[in-house]
Amino acid sequence: MTYSKKDITKALETITAPGEGKSLVESGAVKNIVTFEKEIIVDVTISNPTLQAKKKIEVEIIKAIHEHVDQKADVKVNVTAVAPPVSPLKPEKPKVPGIQNIIAIASGKGGVGKSTITANMAVSLQKMGFKVGILDADVYGPSIHLMFDVATARPLSVEIDGRSKMQPVESYGVKILSLGFFTDANQAVIWRGAMASKALNQMIFDAHWGELDFLLIDLPPGTGDIHLSIVQAVPVTGAVIVSTPQNIALADAKKGVAMFQQENINVPVLGIVENMSYFTPAELPENKYYIFGKDGAKNLAEDIETSFLGEVPLVQSIREAGDVGHPVALQENTPLENAFSTITKNTLSQLVKRNKDLPPTEIVRITTMSGCSTN
């Protein structure tokens, strides 16, 4: 008795090709299937050359054939690693089905409140009626899962069209995937550039985000290799830069803007948000103390001809809300809710402005490829 190649192909269709969101068969990874009596030989190519990746795909193939064809089949898998051809200057950016706009939130300097702004912008967008997701790509210290009170949650695996996909965790109506879900909070995890962008790719392409109006990506602070690989891997519609008014933060924010404007990145910068603009004590709400300087980010936005998207004061309740996992933008009719709603509206109008001459469904493709200027 010999097995039918059709049955074997069907079994292999249940496996998702790593980082592609397509089945192993659909992605062209299965090169050959040979059957002889009880023996099945599958030749497959993957792009990840590590032993671990090869072993994983081998185990998945054997499991799928045993499950869908015959438990007793003698399966042999030959895995070859082939690096995909990449253009060094303009790598092809794949579209993400169902996701209309991807906004990267970045800062040059660490600790300026990038994750706080991301979390609250997501809540504001959700309250405006948009479908929103957050991808926490902060390799140095993911915190979105803490800010949304889902620190102990783990994304489930769901079966979509016969393929296994990662289901984002939902909190306050916002869908979340975070590197924090996959690391131990007490362990320092060092994500190297290639590893981080691969994990991120999987969180985008192998996840079941469903229909999203906006996917916000909380990038790590800085402008290093990791940022380049992350931003090149996904079709980012626009970037928002967060800074405090302090000179040292502004200098780094400027580098962040320059990074997005590089020819091989070419992501339109939607504008700058100033965080910790001033301190207002709860008991003296009219008093403003400009601890980190005044109007620094506003002036920088003017200097580099990008938009100023708004300011957020330094307020104890913002820090407390972040710590307990209940973003302040969830409040109703408070000055802080209004501050985040203003920033969100300004960001949206910049997004619309960037794309005003383009049909909405083409936003991602055209803006990332047309070399839009930032004014």
Ligand SMILES: Nc1ncnc2c1ncn2[C@@H]1O[C@H](COP(=O)(O)OP(=O)(O)OP(=O)(O)O)[C@@H](O)[C@H]1O
């Ligand atoms: N406007 C604010 N008022 C008070 N506390 C704030 C404000 N913005 C941020 N914080 C607090 O400052 C700390 C750092 O903020 P956050 O984690 O958002 O910064 P980040 O830029 O994302 O940091 P990292 O560089 O680690 O990614 C957090 O404890 C947060 O709650």
